[in-house]
Amino acid sequence: MQQDCEITLVLARTNADAARHARHSIILVPRQAEGLTVEGYDTIFGYDHAPYGHARLRFENVRVPVANLLGQEGEGFTMMQSGIGVGRIALAMGSIGAAERALFEMCRWGDERVISGQKLAERQVFADAVARSRMEIEQLRAYVMRTAWLIEKHGMKAVRSEVAQCKVLAPSMALSVLDRSIQFLGGLGVSHDKPLAEMYAYQRTVRIGEGADEVHRDLIARLELARQRELRAAPARP
Numbered sequence: 424m425q426q427d428c429e430i431t432l433v434l435a436r437t438n439a440d441a442a443r444h445a446r447h448s449i450i451l452v453p454r455q456a457e458g459l460t461v462e463g464y465d466t467i468f469g470y471d472h473a474p475y476g477h478a479r480l481r482f483e484n485v486r487v488p489v490a491n492l493l494g495q496e497g498e499g500f501t502m503m504q505s506g507i508g509v510g511r512i513a514l515a516m517g518s519i520g521a522a523e524r525a526l527f528e529m530c531r532w533g534d535e536r537v538i539s540g541q542k543l544a545e546r547q548v549f550a551d552a553v554a555r556s557r558m559e560i561e562q563l564r565a566y567v568m569r570t571a572w573l574i575e576k577h578g579m580k581a582v583r584s585e586v587a588q589c590k591v592l593a594p595s596m597a598l599s600v601l602d603r604s605i606q607f608l609g610g611l612g613v614s615h616d617k618p619l620a621e622m623y624a625y626q627r628t629v630r631i632g633e634g635a636d637e638v639h640r641d642l643i644a645r646l647e648l649a650r651q652r653e654l655r656a657a658p659a660r661p
């Protein structure tokens with residue numbers, strides 16, 4: 424949360440009896456509203472994610488005018504969902520960027536570091552890691568680009584499975600490349616002189632934030648089972 428943040432968007436359940444996707448509303452609550460306190464900032468593996476951070480907010484009998492309702496009552500879930508799909512593929516793009524940076528750092532170090540008279544980059548084990556990293560990044564990039572193209576062509580709802588697949592695959596790929604990079608940089612890799620440790624912590628968090636891997640895999644499986652049932656139910660081709 425930015426220190427100069429003036430308005431918070433609160434997603435709250437406003438009607439427990441409404442249809443499943445119409446129970447929540449978004450309410451604008453000024454940061455200075457009476458009853459709203461910032462209790463502190465949570466860290467991720469000890470990193471504070473400055474300047475945005477993760478604020479812990481307490482709301483106690485906070486009252487705001489009805490006009491602070493964003494859109495209509497019950498539209499909160501739909502509004503949040505409309506942004507989340509794009510957010511997830513953007514997270515996947517960020518993971519590709521992180522993996523590129525990790526590979527960049529690894530290759531630079533491989534050319535600089537000489538061990539027992541031989542450059543690290545000239546060792547077979549290093550070349551293997553570089554090749555694996557490049558292949559993993561390109562596989563993911565192609566899949567994310569295809570998914571982005573499908574979103575443009577068919578809309579977000581039609582490609583929920585592909586978006587979920589990107590969200591699951593991308594941070595795991597980045598973690599794999601980051602892990603190799605950290606390993607080859609040795610002590611430097613886990614130090615704060617390089618960004619790799621912080622990037623690793625962040626990518627590990629992406630596997631949990633905006634829906635844990637398991638939740639996305641569950642969606643992918645449900646959509647796939649439905650698709651397969653439709654295939655079986657379709658009339659057989661002559």
Ligand SMILES: Cc1cc2nc3c(=O)[nH]c(=O)nc-3n(C[C@H](O)[C@H](O)[C@H](O)COP(=O)(O)OP(=O)(O)OC[C@H]3O[C@@H](n4cnc5c(N)ncnc54)[C@H](O)[C@@H]3O)c2cc1C
Binds near residue numbers: 477628632633635
């Ligand atoms: C750094 C960070 C930033 C975040 N930012 C936001 C944000 O901006 N907005 C927001 O709304 N939320 C945010 N979150 C919350 C995030 O979406 C939740 O942490 C996440 O959904 C997991 O929920 P939980 O922490 O309550 O853990 P739980 O719900 O207790 O889940 C714990 C674990 O149980 C497993 N699990 C959970 N559900 C299932 C399931 N259905 N099937 C099988 N296994 C399951 C998974 O392994 C999961 O990691 C953020 C979290 C973090 C760590």
